[in-house]
Amino acid sequence: MFVFRDETALGKVVSVDTGTVVVQVHAPDRLQRLQVNRLVVLQARPGQPLIGVVRKITRQMDGEGVDEETLPGLTLSESNFVRIALVGTLFHRDRGQRHVFRRSLEAVPQIDALCFALEGPDLTAFMQVVSQIGAGDTEALSLGSYTLDAGAAALLNGNRFFQRHAVVVGSTGSGKSWTTARLLEQVADLPNANALVFDIHGEYRTLTGSGFRHLRVAGPADLDEGTASPDVLYLPYWLLNYDALRTLLVERSDQNAPNQSMLIGRLVREAKEKFLQEADRKDLLAGFTVDSPIPFDLDWVLSRLGEHNEAMEVNPHTKKERQAEFNNKLGRLIARLEAKTQDRRHGFLFGGRPATGELGYLDTLVERLLAGRRGQSDEKGGVKIIDFSEVPSDILPLIIAMVAGLAFSVQQWTPSDRRHPIALFCDEAHNYISDLAQDDSEARVAVRTFERLAKEGRKYGVGLVIISQRPAEVSRTVISQCNNVIAMRLTNAEDQSRVRSLLPDTLAGFADLLPVLDVGEAVVVGDASLLPARVRIAEPRSKPDSLTVEFWTRWSADNNPGGLSNACEAWRRQSFVTTAVQPVAALEAEIA
Numbered sequence: 147m148f149v150f151r152d153e154t155a156l157g158k159v160v161s162v163d164t165g166t167v168v169v170q171v172h173a174p175d176r177l178q179r180l181q182v183n184r185l186v187v188l189q190a191r192p193g194q195p196l197i198g199v200v201r202k203i204t205r206q207m208d209g210e211g212v213d214e215e216t217l218p219g220l221t222l223s224e225s226n227f228v229r230i231a232l233v234g235t236l237f238h239r240d241r242g243q244r245h246v247f248r249r250s251l252e253a254v255p256q257i258d259a260l261c262f263a264l265e266g267p268d269l270t271a272f273m274q275v276v277s278q279i280g281a282g283d284t285e286a287l288s289l290g291s292y293t294l295d296a297g298a299a300a301l302l303n304g305n306r307f308f309q310r311h312a313v314v315v316g317s318t319g320s321g322k323s324w325t326t327a328r329l330l331e332q333v334a335d336l337p338n339a340n341a342l343v344f345d346i347h348g349e350y351r352t353l354t355g356s357g358f359r360h361l362r363v364a365g366p367a368d369l370d371e372g373t374a375s376p377d378v379l380y381l382p383y384w385l386l387n388y389d390a391l392r393t394l395l396v397e398r399s400d401q402n403a404p405n406q407s408m409l410i411g412r413l414v415r416e417a418k419e420k421f422l423q424e425a426d427r428k429d430l431l432a433g434f435t436v437d438s439p440i441p442f443d444l445d446w447v448l449s450r451l452g453e454h455n456e457a458m459e460v461n462p463h464t465k466k467e468r469q470a471e472f473n474n475k476l477g478r479l480i481a482r483l484e485a486k487t488q489d490r491r492h493g494f495l496f497g498g499r500p501a502t503g504e505l506g507y508l509d510t511l512v513e514r515l516l517a518g519r520r521g522q523s524d525e526k527g528g529v530k531i532i533d534f535s536e537v538p539s540d541i542l543p544l545i546i547a548m549v550a551g552l553a554f555s556v557q558q559w560t561p562s563d564r565r566h567p568i569a570l571f572c573d574e575a576h577n578y579i580s581d582l583a584q585d586d587s588e589a590r591v592a593v594r595t596f597e598r599l600a601k602e603g604r605k606y607g608v609g610l611v612i613i614s615q616r617p618a619e620v621s622r623t624v625i626s627q628c629n630n631v632i633a634m635r636l637t638n639a640e641d642q643s644r645v646r647s648l649l650p651d652t653l654a655g656f657a658d659l660l661p662v663l664d665v666g667e668a669v670v671v672g673d674a675s676l677l678p679a680r681v682r683i684a685e686p687r688s689k690p691d692s693l694t695v696e697f698w699t700r701w702s703a704d705n706n707p708g709g710l711s712n713a714c715e716a717w718r719r720q721s722f723v724t725t726a727v728q729p730v731a732a733l734e735a736e737i738a
């Protein structure tokens with residue numbers, strides 16, 4: 147690697163400092179080939195060239211007022227200087243391995259050492275080393291090309307990318323969804339892919355091919371139709387763990403909340419026990435807990451609550467009848483529970499029975515959601531895109547966390563030699579992995595699930611890809627566990643500093659690029675690519691539905707889109723109407 151002829155050198159080293167060198171460039175045409183943030187190679191020990199990043203380029207005419215910082219005490223009549231930050235060493239051979247890049251500097255260049263531009267095929271080859279992609283490219287995840295050298299392919303190590311979690315961040319419209327689609331389609335092309343995409347606006351509906359499966363959380367309309375399609379998901383309430391059930395059912399502000407939570411826990415446990423007795427699964431009785439994935443009868447819980455609310459007892463001292471512990475204290479809890487179960491928007495949680503009320507529904511659901519492509523009965527769709535657009539936003543965090551938690555539990559209970567890794571793509575993550583979640587709220591319960599996943603997921607083969615326009619609002623714990631960063635244009639200062647904190651100290655300068663990136667451009671760094679690089683992400687085959695409305699164009703079109711009556715009907719039904727409603731004008735014409 148790197149066979150440079152001396153005459154192609156940019157120039158020679160004239161000043162050396164810890165981590166920084168200055169190179170003097172004589173030929174002005176060579177200077178023009180250089181740009182800030184480009185990579186260069188510097189001669190050092192044989193077989194161990196140093197790699198540097200161009201930080202500053204200065205041209206000084208007639209030697210007056212040479213930048214003291216750049217070049218203390220040196221004056222020349224015409225001087226072009228390039229300040230370079232050293233970022234690592236390329237070892238041609240290291241412990242039996244060929245071509246290893248390390249972010250350490252064991253030597254510094256000598257004065258007069260030659261400096262070369264790293265470009266073209268050399269750059270591609272070098273970045274491959276940086277991404278630790280072995281020969282044969284079977285691990286390579288292709289993002290696009292380098293902004294500074296369109297001829298060089300930007301590849302990441304696919305193992306490392308998913309092993310230690312990743313974030314894709316950028317202001318709205320910067321190209322996150324397209325980048326995600328680009329990642330997803332490469333995953334989907336693998337013969338035994340396994341990934342879940344949490345799609346909360348239905349943006350990824352447009353991704354097509356046999357590698358994708360589109361699932362949708364049931365909406366109110368599905369309840370009437372009794373949709374039996376396996377692609378319409380029911381996520382029954384009994385899969386919520388105690389913490390989630392408690393925050394869903396008990397009003398936090400109620401002064402009686404702790405007691406109510408305790409009572410709910412006790413009753414749910416009893417109801418699960420009752421289910422196991424009746425289902426003749428007494429073998430499960432010994433080990434089950436309130437969190438076990440066992441169905442229970444919510445109506446039974448409700449009627450028991452009603453009894454407690456009216457219960458009287460006999461005072462053992464006075465022998466007189468008095469109100470029992472919960473008498474008259476559960477009215478609001480009962481009303482809340484009834485309202486929740488009757489709300490049609492919650493149909494995916496409480497409806498869909500009898501099938502969803504059976505013990506074996508867990509197995510059905512788990513195969514649908516968590517089996518890799520070869521584990522699916524039709525061997526299609528390793529990438530499962532779940533459309534959550536009909537889930538009410540107040541319970542969205544709980545529901546997404548329930549699915550994520552399901553993935554985690556199933557991986558935990560699979561013997562390690564038979565575990566098939568799975569990646570969870572969390573689009574618009576600030577909505578459900580929020581750093582702003584209040585203690586003990588539904589959102590907080592969700593965040594805890596993801597924090598656990600971020601910390602322990604790697605051991606169980608669960609990788610997270612966090613996608614967000616507001617990284618500063620995503621749980622700090624989750625973000626800081628992400629060892630790969632694809633940062634697109636970011637304008638907000640708070641968000642920029644969150645990304646900067648993810649970069650190693652010597653490379654923090656790359657964060658300065660964030661506000662000036664073009665749409666579809668990213669700074670990429672992490673485990674899967676040891677040096678930050680500015681990458682132009684290639685377009686995905688099928689584009690996500692970015693849901694951007696072209697105001698001016700639509701206002702310029704001279705037609706009536708006529709969606710209003712549909713909207714009113716949909717609002718009343720709490721569901722997108724499947725049969726088109728006739729506009730009023732048409733009805734009037736019919737009558738006349």
Ligand SMILES: Nc1ncnc2c1ncn2[C@@H]1O[C@H](COP(=O)(O)OP(=O)(O)O)[C@@H](O)[C@H]1O
Pocket residue numbers: 316317318319320321322323324325665666667682683684685690692694
């Ligand atoms: N890699 C890319 N190459 C070219 N255009 C892109 C690229 N990524 C995004 N765009 C453009 O930017 C628009 C917004 O991208 P999108 O991914 O929806 O942004 P975000 O999800 O960050 O809000 C797209 O509709 C497309 O026109």
Ligand SMILES: [Mg+2]
Pocket residue numbers: 322323
């Ligand atoms: Mg988007």
